[in-house]
Amino acid sequence: MRILVANVNTTGSMTAAIAESARSAASPGTEIVGITPRFGADSCEGNFESYLAAIAVMDAITRYEGHYDAVIQAGYGEHGREGLQELLDVPVVDITEAAASTAMYLGHKYSVVTTLDRTVPLIEDRLKLAGLDSRCASVRASGLGVLELESDPERAVEAIVAQSRAAVEQDRAEVICLGCGGMAELEERVSAATGVPIVDGVRAAVTIAEGLVRMGLTTSKVRTYAPPRPKAVTGWPIAD
Numbered sequence: 001m002r003i004l005v006a007n008v009n010t011t012g013s014m015t016a017a018i019a020e021s022a023r024s025a026a027s028p029g030t031e032i033v034g035i036t037p038r039f040g041a042d043s044c045e046g047n048f049e050s051y052l053a054a055i056a057v058m059d060a061i062t063r064y065e066g067h068y069d070a071v072i073q074a075g076y077g078e079h080g081r082e083g084l085q086e087l088l089d090v091p092v093v094d095i096t097e098a099a100a101s102t103a104m105y106l107g108h109k110y111s112v113v114t115t116l117d118r119t120v121p122l123i124e125d126r127l128k129l130a131g132l133d134s135r136c137a138s139v140r141a142s143g144l145g146v147l148e149l150e151s152d153p154e155r156a157v158e159a160i161v162a163q164s165r166a167a168v169e170q171d172r173a174e175v176i177c178l179g180c181g182g183m184a185e186l187e188e189r190v191s192a193a194t195g196v197p198i199v200d201g202v203r204a205a206v207t208i209a210e211g212l213v214r215m216g217l218t219t220s221k222v223r224t225y226a227p228p229r230p231k232a233v234t235g236w237p238i239a240d
Helices: 012-025 047-063 081-087 095-103 117-129 153-169 187-194 201-214
Strands: 002-007 031-035 070-074 092-094 110-114 136-141 175-178 198-200
Touching (some): 002 012, 002 047, 031 047, 092 095, 095 110, 095 201, 153 175, 175 187, 198 201
Parallel strands (some): 002 031, 070 092, 110 175
16 A cells, blocks of 8 residues: 655655655555645645645645555645645545544543644534534644754754643643644653643544555545546646
8 A cells, every 4th residue: 555645844854754754654565655735835834825835735746656555635724625635536634633533532521732723623624614613622833833843952952842832721632632643653742741642634544544455545535625626727737
């Protein structure tokens, strides 16, 4: 089985970290291929960058040459999953939805701890759109930019731990979802500090994608995610 894991930004080192996290959750025989878009922002922290990333990821996946069995969109609260589902005949799993749905098996309420405060509404909207918001206790911001997760990891861990503790103690969350693909592999440190299960969306998405492939299931094409109607699309995605 081969799963493409698409980073939503153009930072190659983050793609590598996300792919490595995905491999740690993959079953023997599952190949993880990290995909970095060829255009877009070096981090996604707002609506403009998120919509740009949606086009960039669709471009990157449709340009991929070779067989694959599933696709993971590794951006938290990002746009574009629906477009991928229209374009592809294989399962498409978004890490925001994967983390939240997994958390709901583990506790009554979950909270998301993410990066900047401006990304909180995007995540809240994505959870509401997916029907996963009713058991979300809160979405909290650590106050750090995406790239600071790499440039200042110790400070990042401290901020994420602080907000995770607040989510448990003040918001009554019983599970914490790490709200950024760049937070991969922080589960143990945050769990030790909070005493609750910690869900990384990348790892959760891998197990869900593998399960869908093994069951022979993929996106329904009868209505909402039917393939795009044949028509002229000018300049897809940008002029080469």
